[in-house]
Amino acid sequence: MNGSCLGGAPLVNASEGGFLIETVRDIPVGTELSITVLFPEGFELANFKVTAKIVWKGPYWKGDWKRNQYWEGYQYGLEFIQISDEDRWKLNYHLGDRFESEKNPPSQSYQP
Numbered sequence: 001m002n003g004s005c006l007g008g009a010p011l012v013n014a015s016e017g018g019f020l021i022e023t024v025r026d027i028p029v030g031t032e033l034s035i036t037v038l039f040p041e042g043f044e045l046a047n048f049k050v051t052a053k054i055v056w057k058g059p060y061w062k063g064d065w066k067r068n069q070y071w072e073g074y075q076y077g078l079e080f081i082q083i084s085d086e087d088r089w090k091l092n093y094h095l096g097d098r099f100e101s102e103k104n105p106p107s108q109s110y111q112p
Contacts, residue, residue, distance in 0.1 A: 011037060016092060018052060018080050022060060024073035029054050032081065048087050052078035 013020035019035070027033075030053065037048040054076050061072040083091075 014091065014095060016095070019078045021076050021078060022073055026074060027054060027076065029057055033078065048090060050080050050087065051082035053081050055079045
């Protein structure tokens, strides 16, 4: 984002082609982001990095069971524009191998 930092943003959904994130930041569609995905301890995706482009955005809010709004921001659809073969394999592995890929990782350095 031209030297600025988005900071943290929850990863709501992941697919082979991109991510869905939520944040309070208002970012234009078409912006390219360098993303490092951090997973809770116990996962093996250290240093998982991608470059993605915002392809859509929409306003978003959350409320409690009484429909009282307590958070508002945006949801963004991100499309990968750069991801290494090894990181793509790791993502596919952790998505439950739902997408067609080689059954062996592209590098023997990754051992799940």
